[in-house]
Amino acid sequence: MTARLRLGVNIDHVATVRNARGGDHPDPVRAAQIVADVGGDGITAHLREDRRHIRDEDLVRIQAATDLPLNLEMAATDEMVAIALRHRPHAVCIVPERREERTTEGGLDAAGQHNRLAPIVARLIDAGIRVSLFIAPEPRQIDAAIRLRAPVVELHTGEYAHASGDAVAFELQRISNMAALAAHNGIEPHAGHGLTFDNVQPVAAIAQLAELNIGHYLIGEAIFTGLADAVRRMRDLMDAAR
Numbered sequence: 001m002t003a004r005l006r007l008g009v010n011i012d013h014v015a016t017v018r019n020a021r022g023g024d025h026p027d028p029v030r031a032a033q034i035v036a037d038v039g040g041d042g043i044t045a046h047l048r049e050d051r052r053h054i055r056d057e058d059l060v061r062i063q064a065a066t067d068l069p070l071n072l073e074m075a076a077t078d079e080m081v082a083i084a085l086r087h088r089p090h091a092v093c094i095v096p097e098r099r100e101e102r103t104t105e106g107g108l109d110a111a112g113q114h115n116r117l118a119p120i121v122a123r124l125i126d127a128g129i130r131v132s133l134f135i136a137p138e139p140r141q142i143d144a145a146i147r148l149r150a151p152v153v154e155l156h157t158g159e160y161a162h163a164s165g166d167a168v169a170f171e172l173q174r175i176s177n178m179a180a181l182a183a184h185n186g187i188e189p190h191a192g193h194g195l196t197f198d199n200v201q202p203v204a205a206i207a208q209l210a211e212l213n214i215g216h217y218l219i220g221e222a223i224f225t226g227l228a229d230a231v232r233r234m235r236d237l238m239d240a241a242r
């Protein structure tokens, strides 16, 4: 039997709604507690440079409120490295970040930025933080992750999620091939971005994947059914696919 696939729930958009009114409701900490209660395996939060959703103090409160591992998504900047070293999350996922983007639109160019990333990855690993690189499912990016000694890669599933027709199978195959290549080289493959109830199962069926990180769709569904139901249903679909 294939090992259980972990579900990390990205709660950024609870903070997006909170920040729309400048108060403290809805609180991403309450979302983290619900995720913990219904069997989520981790909390993912992206501390963006412009603090448009999650804020520094949210990290402290999330870490205090649940025992779930915190996966901090962040850009490879000195400011973010200092924050990660201060908060010591279980994991850091290094993502590319552009101020003008609405979400993380593409993968990190680990291949093109080796010299900049190498000291950052090493510092975080030395601090005992599990480092992941959010990369496109491409062989050159896996090669770069191997050279950077990253223990984890998160494969960007956005192209798959947005594909239609024959492109869906093509994109899925790329993810599957790169998950296998990563695992073959001792790197734990994860995946995420744009996953929904309708498209999660073919990804969840990829045996080498150890974790999926899902945010926007779950928080959107939570408006209609509540967060607990949304997370439970995603969990059930993932388990059924294995």
Ligand code: PXP
Pocket: 010, 046, 073, 093, 095, 103, 104, 134, 154, 191, 192, 193, 194, 195, 213, 214, 215, 216, 217
């Ligand atoms: N993984 C990473 C590294 C991300 O940056 C994001 C989006 O913030 C996700 C997973 C979740 O993507 P989505 O919100 O589309 O489910």
